[in-house]
Amino acid sequence: MVVTGAARGIGRAIGERLQTEGYTVIGVDIGDDLADTTFEPVQVDLTSPDGPETVARAVDRLGFPLVALVNNAGITRDARLVNLKEEDVAAVLDVNLGAAYRLTRALLDRLVPGSSIVNLASRAYLGNFGQFNYSMSKGGVVGLTKALALELAPDVRVNAIAPGLIATEMSMAIPADIRQKMVDNIPLGRMGEPAEVADLVAWLIHPGYITGEVLVIGGGRSLA
Amino acid sequence: METAVFYATDTVDDWDAARSLLLEAFRLSQEAATAGRPIVYVVHGDDLLGRRGAPSAMVATGLLSAARTAAIELARSRVPANVVAVADDTDPSVVDRWVQHLSDRDGPTGEVVRLDASHLGKALP
Numbered sequence: 001m002v003v004t005g006a007a008r009g010i011g012r013a014i015g016e017r018l019q020t021e022g023y024t025v026i027g028v029d030i031g032d033d034l035a036d037t038t039f040e041p042v043q044v045d046l047t048s049p050d051g052p053e054t055v056a057r058a059v060d061r062l063g064f065p066l067v068a069l070v071n072n073a074g075i076t077r078d079a080r081l082v083n084l085k086e087e088d089v090a091a092v093l094d095v096n097l098g099a100a101y102r103l104t105r106a107l108l109d110r111l112v113p114g115s116s117i118v119n120l121a122s123r124a125y126l127g128n129f130g131q132f133n134y135s136m137s138k139g140g141v142v143g144l145t146k147a148l149a150l151e152l153a154p155d156v157r158v159n160a161i162a163p164g165l166i167a168t169e170m171s172m173a174i175p176a177d178i179r180q181k182m183v184d185n186i187p188l189g190r191m192g193e194p195a196e197v198a199d200l201v202a203w204l205i206h207p208g209y210i211t212g213e214v215l216v217i218g219g220g221r222s223l224a
Numbered sequence: 225m226e227t228a229v230f231y232a233t234d235t236v237d238d239w240d241a242a243r244s245l246l247l248e249a250f251r252l253s254q255e256a257a258t259a260g261r262p263i264v265y266v267v268h269g270d271d272l273l274g275r276r277g278a279p280s281a282m283v284a285t286g287l288l289s290a291a292r293t294a295a296i297e298l299a300r301s302r303v304p305a306n307v308v309a310v311a312d313d314t315d316p317s318v319v320d321r322w323v324q325h326l327s328d329r330d331g332p333t334g335e336v337v338r339l340d341a342s343h344l345g346k347a348l349p
Contacts, residue, residue, distance in 0.1 A: 081257045081297050089250045090243070097282060098239050125285075125349075127292030127334060132253070136246060139289020142349045143281030146274030212274070214349070 001066065001205075002026045002055060004046060004103065005073030007033040009168035010120065013194035014070055014201045015039050021202065024064050028055055028073070046073060046099035052106035059110050066110040068205045071100035071141075072120040076170065081132040089133040096137035101144055113155040116205045119145050120197075123164040123218045138162070142214055149212030157211040159204050164218025167191040187220030227327040228256035232287060233268045233310060235280045242279040246286050253294055253305075262304045262327035265291055266319060269309035269340040272349055284309075285349045288336055295334030304333035311340030 001018060005011035006027030015025045019038065027039025034041035040062060044054045059066055074096045077088035100119055111117070122138040124131050145160040152158060165171055165182055171191060174182070183191060200217055204210065216222055230249045236242050249265065256263050270276050271284030287307060294305035306326040310319055322337055336348065 081254055081294055084250070084254060086247065086250065090247060093243055093246055097286070098243060101239050101242075101278060101282065124293070125289045127289065127296050129293070129296050132290060132293045132297070133250070135293040136250070136286045136290040139292075139349070140242075140246070140282035140286035142289070143271065143274055143283070143285030144278050146285070146349065147276075147278035147281035148274070150274050151278070213347075 001068035001070065002028060002059065002107065003039070003070040003072060004028040004099070006037065006039055007031055009170060010163065010166060010194045010197050011070075011072040012037065013198040014072060017195065017198035017202050018068070018205070023067070024062065026055070026058055026062065046103055047094040051099070052103040055103060056106045056110065059107065065112045066107060067112060067115045069104065069107055069111065069117045070120070070201060071103065071117070073099055074120065076131070076134050078130045078134065080130055084132055089136075092133040092137050093140070096134070097140040097144070100141060104148065111156050114207060115156050117148060117156060117158040118201050118204050119158070119160040121145070121160040121162040121214060123162045123216055123221060125162055125214075126222060145214065146212050153211060157208070159210055159212065160214045161197060161200055161204070162214050162216045162218070163192060163197050164216070164221045165191045166197060167193055185221060185224055186218070187224050190219065192217060192219060225261050227262040227264055227323055228252050229264050229266060229323055230287070231266045232283050233266055235276050236283060237277075238279055242282050245283050249287055249290065253290065257294060257298060257303070260301055260303050262329070263291065263294055263306070264323045264326050265307045266323070267307060267309050269311055269338055269342055272309055272336070273343065273346055288349060292334045299333060302329045304329065304331060306333060307336040309336055309338045309340060309343070311342065314339050
């Protein structure tokens with residue numbers, strides 16, 4: 001299976017979780033920090049013209065049936081709408097949405113019947129202050145998920161996961177006082193763990209009756 | 225004050241077209257937010273459910289999320305940001321009327337109003 005954004009954080013946790021079930025994981029990332037993982041590494045910029053094809057060639061080279069694709073790679077470039085720069089909107093759209101769409105298209109013919117696509121959206125698709133571009137991109141991932149679910153049924157199931165505040169490097173870079181205020185608004189009273197998101201991805205990849213859905217994993221933040 | 229209205233009701237076929245529309249919507253939205261003008265995105269109802277292909281769906285649901293975030297950021301200024309979802313046969317005058325409704329500073333914000341019926345019994349994104 002293929003996991004993008006696999007070098008760190010949620011992507012790495014997903015890859016490691018899937019390896020415990022015996023899957024061969026192709027870990028895709030733009031940086032060179034895949035070296036200390038046990039994934040089959042593909043270092044590539046997915047927004048480049050030949051990025052998705054590079055991953056497709058890696059799948060072919062390994063020769064395993066492709067049973068899952070996890071589109072996880074994502075970036076943030078936060079600012080209030082009135083202060084956002086267009087290049088930051090474009091960059092976030094290209095990585096979070098364009099790369100997921102283009103990579104999925106490149107791998108479609110390789111996904112075997114019964115396989116599964118899981119797209120990492122974000123709870124920010126419901127709206128989040130200072131994240132117009134990120135929210136737009138993750139909302140787009142929701143639409144991508146629904147359209148693909150219709151297009152690829154019954155052979156391939158397609159779902160999305162929308163994590164809230166998860167304890168990753170990205171979240172820990174938020175100033176501590178602001179992070180604490182965010183946690184105070186989470187009914188479960190804590191950040192989520194990457195392993196908890198990975199468990200949900202693994203569950204969705206197993207054969208089941210769910211497709212075209214968005215599962216929010218946010219400790220109840222969508223209510224409070 | 226004049227409402228910024230962005231129409232994305234036609235189908236789009238590829239990522240480049242979707243990206244272009246989303247960036248155009250950003251530019252219009254930023255201009256409106258800076259001027260304190262209400263924002264309404266008009267999308268096709270089928271695209272909110274992914275029925276007309278991935279690129280069109282990505283635009284419609286991307287705009288819905290963008291409206292929700294713009295609504296949060298502009299709420300203190302009482303500037304609404306909303307979405308109208310139409311069908312193929314929705315009368316343009318009805319759309320215009322709802323754009324006006326959704327531009328009311330005392331009205332809803334961050335909402336989607338469906339002027340078609342194809343969503344009934346289905347899940348909204």
